[in-house]
Amino acid sequence: MNETLTVLLDALPFVLQGAAVTVTAVVGAMFLGLFIGVPLAVGQVYGGRAVRFVCDTYVWFFRGVPILVLLFLFYFGLFNFIGLNLNAVAAATIVLGMTSGAYQSQIFRGSILSLPKGQLKAARALGMSDALAIRAIILPQALRLSIPGWSNEYSIILKDSALAFVLGASEIMARTHFVASRTYQHLPLYVSAAVLYFLLTWAGVAALRVLEKRVRIKGYVH
Amino acid sequence: MLKRAAFVIACLLCMVAGPALAEEKVFINGIDANYPPFAYVDQSGKPSGFDVDAIDWIAAKMGFKVKHVPVDWDGIIPNLLAKKIDFICSGMTITKERAEKVNFSAPYWEVKNVFVTKKDSALKAEEIYGKDVTVGMQAGTSEAKWMAEEKEKQGWKFTIKYYDSAPMAIEDLVNGRIEAAAMNYPPARDAEKKKPVQIIGIFGEVEEFGAAVRKEDKELLDTLNKGFELLKADPYWEELIAKHLNK
Numbered sequence: 454m455n456e457t458l459t460v461l462l463d464a465l466p467f468v469l470q471g472a473a474v475t476v477t478a479v480v481g482a483m484f485l486g487l488f489i490g491v492p493l494a495v496g497q498v499y500g501g502r503a504v505r506f507v508c509d510t511y512v513w514f515f516r517g518v519p520i521l522v523l524l525f526l527f528y529f530g531l532f533n534f535i536g537l538n539l540n541a542v543a544a545a546t547i548v549l550g551m552t553s554g555a556y557q558s559q560i561f562r563g564s565i566l567s568l569p570k571g572q573l574k575a576a577r578a579l580g581m582s583d584a585l586a587i588r589a590i591i592l593p594q595a596l597r598l599s600i601p602g603w604s605n606e607y608s609i610i611l612k613d614s615a616l617a618f619v620l621g622a623s624e625i626m627a628r629t630h631f632v633a634s635r636t637y638q639h640l641p642l643y644v645s646a647a648v649l650y651f652l653l654t655w656a657g658v659a660a661l662r663v664l665e666k667r668v669r670i671k672g673y674v675h
Numbered sequence: 676m677l678k679r680a681a682f683v684i685a686c687l688l689c690m691v692a693g694p695a696l697a698e699e700k701v702f703i704n705g706i707d708a709n710y711p712p713f714a715y716v717d718q719s720g721k722p723s724g725f726d727v728d729a730i731d732w733i734a735a736k737m738g739f740k741v742k743h744v745p746v747d748w749d750g751i752i753p754n755l756l757a758k759k760i761d762f763i764c765s766g767m768t769i770t771k772e773r774a775e776k777v778n779f780s781a782p783y784w785e786v787k788n789v790f791v792t793k794k795d796s797a798l799k800a801e802e803i804y805g806k807d808v809t810v811g812m813q814a815g816t817s818e819a820k821w822m823a824e825e826k827e828k829q830g831w832k833f834t835i836k837y838y839d840s841a842p843m844a845i846e847d848l849v850n851g852r853i854e855a856a857a858m859n860y861p862p863a864r865d866a867e868k869k870k871p872v873q874i875i876g877i878f879g880e881v882e883e884f885g886a887a888v889r890k891e892d893k894e895l896l897d898t899l900n901k902g903f904e905l906l907k908a909d910p911y912w913e914e915l916i917a918k919h920l921n922k
Contacts, residue, residue: 467720529753541759621705621746621754631716631745634709634842637869 457641464632464642471628472649478546478614478624479657483607485550490557491596495587497558498565508558515555521616524548528620545617553610560602564595597668604661608654625649701740702895704730705760708745709840711865712919713766713884716745725861725919726764729783730886732911733902748840749815752776755889762895764886766859768817778890780899782883783907786859788818789874791848791866798854800876804831808854811836811844818857821879845870861920 496508515523528544539547568591576586618627629646633639706714706722717723722743734741746754751767754760755777766786769779790800790810803810812819814837823835836853838844844856845866855875856863859882863874886903888896906912 463718467716470720525750525753529750529757533757538758619747619750621744621750621759623745627745627747628716628720630840631708633846634840635711635715635717637842637845637866639842639846 457638460632460636460638461641461645464629464636464645467632468625468628468646468649471623471625472653474542474617474622475611475614475624476653478542478549478617478622479607479611481546482549482553482610482614483603485547486553486557486606486610489551489554490561491592493554493558494561494565494595495592497562499583499587512555512558515552520549520552520613521619523552524616524619541617541620541622545614545620545622549610549614549617552613553606556609557603557606560599560606561595563602564598565591567598568594597665597670600661600665600668604658607657607661611654611657612650699740701742702734702761703759704741704743704765705746705751705754705763706743706765707748707751707840709748709842710766710862711842712861714743714745725784725915726766728915728919729903729906730764732906732909732915733899736905737898737902739898748813752887755887758889761892762886762888762899764899766861766884767887768882769885770817770820772820773887776890777887778892778896779885779887780896780903782885783903784884786861786882786884787877788821788857788879788882789860789863789877791845791856791858791863791872792854792875793848793851794871794873796854796873796875798875800878803833803855804829806854807832807834809834809836809852811838811847811853811856812858813838813841813844816858817882818859818879822857825879842866845872848872864920 493508493511496504497512500508518526524545527548528539528541532539532544572590573583573586576590577583581589614624615626617624618630623631625646629642633642636642704727706724706727708714708716708722710724712724713726714722714724722745727743730741730743744760746760751760751763751765752773755763763777766784767773767779768786769782773779790803792798798806798808810822810833812822812835819835819837825831826833826835833855836844836847838847841856841858841862844853844858847853848856849870849872856872857878860874860877863872866872867874886899888899
């Protein structure tokens with residue numbers, strides 16, 4: 454037991470460095486996903502045929518291909534082909550972000566569709582352009598409604614980020630595995646990794662809860 | 676116009692800075708950090724092991740800078756070909772298939788392959804082939820490939836189960852999910868010291884380890900070959916063996 458404890462304590466700083474890698478990748482991916490997901494959702498709901506087709510294809514592709522395959526495809530294939538020399542963490546962040554963008558777009562689309570249709574009509578009647586109405590009327594409401602779904606997405610990417618080691622990004626799981634290979638304390642080490650993920654999930658979800666409360670418009674929703 | 680000018684300047688900068696940066700080049704050795712005692716991450720989180728120490732010595736002797744980066748074993752050759760790493764010196768067996776993609780240095784180490792069982796198991800090495808047992812091994816390794824091919828040819832009865840790393844196979848062996856594990860001798864010896872398992876016998880062919888480089892990097896290959904030659908002639912070689920492999 455004592456030996457196990459020593460191993461865990463010794464491994465802690467090393468694995469925590471991995472947590473920094475994980476958090477960087479996940480936070481980066483969430484924001485990239487946001488910047489991709491919002492236009493995709495708007496395009497899917499309000500776009501013309503061509504725009505809808507492009508958005509649908511994007512979502513279909515990134516939801517249809519496993520992340521592991523995407524990581525390989527982009528890192529060893531596309532990025533290399535176009536001469537983009539990214540390190541493993543950056544590449545993993547981008548691929549996770551692009552994938553998350555596809556999933557996030559559906560969260561935003563759901564929120565947009567949940568708003569009464571009359572709002573856009575009323576905005577038009579007031580003389581607003583569609584672009585302005587979407588930016589000033591629709592999205593401020595839709596994004597607020599999306600936060601619960603977004604916290605779900607956060608916890609999913611957090612765990613998907615363990616796949617980044619196929620590119621060589623030494624995140625939590627990879628580092629746990631390294632220590633386990635040396636010490637043969639697999640079970641206690643993986644339990645610790647689980648606890649670490651649990652804490653990170655909890656922290657992120659709690660932060661989003663706070664955000665949800667902060668940006669709530671008084672008297673607007675239940 | 677401004678954009679184009681910026682682009683031209685950027686290109687020029689690259690041309691000027693390129694060679695200057697090349698002098699500072701740090702060669703990256705991709706390692707499988709789940710492969711003690713050849714390559715692993717030590718208590719302080721630094722890459723360590725027989726191969727890591729050997730390459731550090733060679734780098735110092737031959738006058739180049741080196742960094743060891745843990746890479747997923749399944750993706751290690753794609754990483755090399757995509758220039759994410761510059762060479763692989765991490766207990767990689769020289770095989771014909773791999774040699775089609777990369778160039779190998781002269782062999783620097785030989786290993787046998789062994790079967791490992793739980794300490795209290797009565798299973799004998801020669802019985803494994805004809806029995807309905809499950810044997811674990813690391814996916815993507817030369818021994819796993821040899822085993823799968825020979826099993827097909829000889830009609831051996833056991834089932835192969837693949838793992839991410841040899842220590843994972845050992846872990847499942849101890850859990851009783853598989854009856855035996857197959858791997859190179861040094862990691863098996865390492866496991867024997869840390870887990871209630873035993874080596875019961877050898878199988879397959881003797882494998883030779885070599886460092887792998889991209890086909891076009893002839894100069895680096897020469898440097899590594901020369902380095903290993905010097906290292907093997909140096910007393911440090913015996914020291915390394917004693918430190919990592921015979922302890």
